[in-house]
Amino acid sequence: MIPAAFDYVRASSADEAIALIQAHGEDAKFLAGGMSLIPLMKLRLATPTVLVDLGRVADLSYVTDAGDHLAIGALTRHRFLETNELLTKECGVLRAVAAQVGDNQVRHRGTIGGSVAHGDPASDLPAALLALDATFVVRGPGGERTVPAADFFQGFLETALAPDEMLVEVRVPKVGGAGFSYQKFQRRAQDWAIVGAIAARVNGGVHVALVNMGSTPVRASAVEAALAQGASPADAAEHAADATEPAADLNASVEYREHLARVLTRRALEAASS
Amino acid sequence: MTVNGQPQAHDVEPRVLLVQYLREESGLTGTKIGCDTSSCGACTVLLDGESVKSCTIFAAQADGAAITTIEGLANGDEMHPVQQAFHENHGLQCGFCTAGMVMAAVSLLEEVPNPTESDVRLGLEGNLCRCTGYHNIVKSVLAAAEMVRK
Ligand SMILES: Cc1cc2nc3c(=O)[nH]c(=O)nc-3n(C[C@H](O)[C@H](O)[C@H](O)COP(=O)(O)OP(=O)(O)OC[C@H]3O[C@@H](n4cnc5c(N)ncnc54)[C@H](O)[C@@H]3O)c2cc1C
Ligand code: FES
Ligand code: FES
Numbered sequence: 001m002i003p004a005a006f007d008y009v010r011a012s013s014a015d016e017a018i019a020l021i022q023a024h025g026e027d028a029k030f031l032a033g034g035m036s037l038i039p040l041m042k043l044r045l046a047t048p049t050v051l052v053d054l055g056r057v058a059d060l061s062y063v064t065d066a067g068d069h070l071a072i073g074a075l076t077r078h079r080f081l082e083t084n085e086l087l088t089k090e091c092g093v094l095r096a097v098a099a100q101v102g103d104n105q106v107r108h109r110g111t112i113g114g115s116v117a118h119g120d121p122a123s124d125l126p127a128a129l130l131a132l133d134a135t136f137v138v139r140g141p142g143g144e145r146t147v148p149a150a151d152f153f154q155g156f157l158e159t160a161l162a163p164d165e166m167l168v169e170v171r172v173p174k175v176g177g178a179g180f181s182y183q184k185f186q187r188r189a190q191d192w193a194i195v196g197a198i199a200a201r202v203n204g205g206v207h208v209a210l211v212n213m214g215s216t217p218v219r220a221s222a223v224e225a226a227l228a229q230g231a232s233p234a235d236a237a238e239h240a241a242d243a244t245e246p247a248a249d250l251n252a253s254v255e256y257r258e259h260l261a262r263v264l265t266r267r268a269l270e271a272a273s274s
Numbered sequence: 275m276t277v278n279g280q281p282q283a284h285d286v287e288p289r290v291l292l293v294q295y296l297r298e299e300s301g302l303t304g305t306k307i308g309c310d311t312s313s314c315g316a317c318t319v320l321l322d323g324e325s326v327k328s329c330t331i332f333a334a335q336a337d338g339a340a341i342t343t344i345e346g347l348a349n350g351d352e353m354h355p356v357q358q359a360f361h362e363n364h365g366l367q368c369g370f371c372t373a374g375m376v377m378a379a380v381s382l383l384e385e386v387p388n389p390t391e392s393d394v395r396l397g398l399e400g401n402l403c404r405c406t407g408y409h410n411i412v413k414s415v416l417a418a419a420e421m422v423r424k
Contacts, residue, residue: 038291105326
């Protein structure tokens with residue numbers, strides 16, 4: 001399959017990338033790892049006229065200790081997260097979730113920024129970042145702003161990013177290397193989750209986020225509230241599908257997804273507290 | 275870019291995928307296109323030593339990189355340990371997935387030199403085989419790890 005023709009330009013810094021996107025207008029797109037964008041272009045579901053390749057923006061690949069939080073560059077690859085010691089120690093849940101994305105070949109190329117900017121509710125990292133109350137640093141022609149994860153994912157493949165804005169950094173709290181679980185239910189090892197449940201201890205409470213249970217990643221607020229009031233993991237997990245609006249597709253009906261959400265949430269809560 | 279150590283320069287359209295570039299410009303047809311939808315891993319090559327699906331990367335992105343394909347693994351007449359191990363352990367039947375499997379295995383052994391069986395199965399999750407049932411592939415990769423250690 002051959003994508004539609006486009007012009008290719010390469011940026012060597014975030015500011016240059018933003019200037020290039022601005023100069024080329026609405027139909028220009030950033031290209032990071034290409035693991036979501038290139039398959040869509042091959043199917044001609046995406047037909048950008050210009051691609052601004054971020055692959056050489058070398059200074060946006062890092063995990064650093066920023067005092068009260070960890071700062072992660074938007075172009076940091078999944079594989080880098082999977083093998084990073086600081087992340088393993090200070091935010092083990094994110095490391096574990098990154099290790100579950102796709103397969104080795106995908107993790108060698110795909111970036112955290114691309115996963116977040118793509119905004120797919122079936123993706124693993126966006127849900128993990130929602131559970132962590134992460135903050136996204138977004139840079140545009142007018143400067144930088146920060147957006148909390150809770151406000152970032154707005155609809156199916158829709159985020160708070162304007163077309164000329166670039167995600168430059170992801171900030172996550174230091175929650176330690178234990179007390180979490182990701183239960184990913186999939187048909188084949190390399191696939192996206194049919195449903196996924198992430199439980200993690202964050203700032204003294206237990207946060208739960210769900211993959212593929214609506215048009216965006218969602219927090220299981222009813223589960224969190226029940227836990228806060230002292231419910232057992234099994235009782236709290238009964239609320240996992242409350243207020244969710246999962247889609248039906250070839251893999252699962254709405255009812256099956258709701259059932260999976262409850263079962264996976266219970267398993268995640270039990271594993272996170274053991 | 276360099277392909278199997280040889281510097282190469284071709285002017286190609288931005289939309290040319292690395293796998294097309296390798297097969298059509300470089301004339302290296304060992305790399306296969308199985309699914310063309312990023313699923314099967316038949317097109318796996320090494321980009322600066324790491325496995326990637328060459329059907330899901332534009333040739334232009336690999337500008338300046340070192341690419342290794344199945345043709346670049348052997349040292350003259352001497353097969354690479356992973357190739358040797360696939361040969362000795364019947365790690366292939368029709369052979370269509372094999373080039374990608376071998377490249378993915380080379381990258382895996384670079385990252386995990388002493389893999390368990392489960393490491394191998396997980397490490398090759400991006401590569402599909404329609405013939406072998408994977409058993410002999412896993413056996414081959416474990417045997418290759420053993421050979422490299424010696
Ligand atoms: C076979 C296969 C299996 C996969 N399995 C999974 C899976 O199990 N779970 C999962 O979560 N994901 C999976 N993925 C997707 C993978 O995680 C991608 O890496 C990720 O979704 C996109 O990251 P990328 O760097 O490749 O982004 P790209 O594909 O390059 O970009 C994606 C989108 O984000 C935009 N973008 C990229 N970077 C930025 C930025 N810094 N600022 C603003 N916009 C930006 C692009 O313009 C584009 O619209 C899979 C992919 C494949 C091919
Ligand atoms: S041809 Fe590239 S993954 Fe199947
Ligand atoms: S040997 Fe035939 S597909 Fe693997």
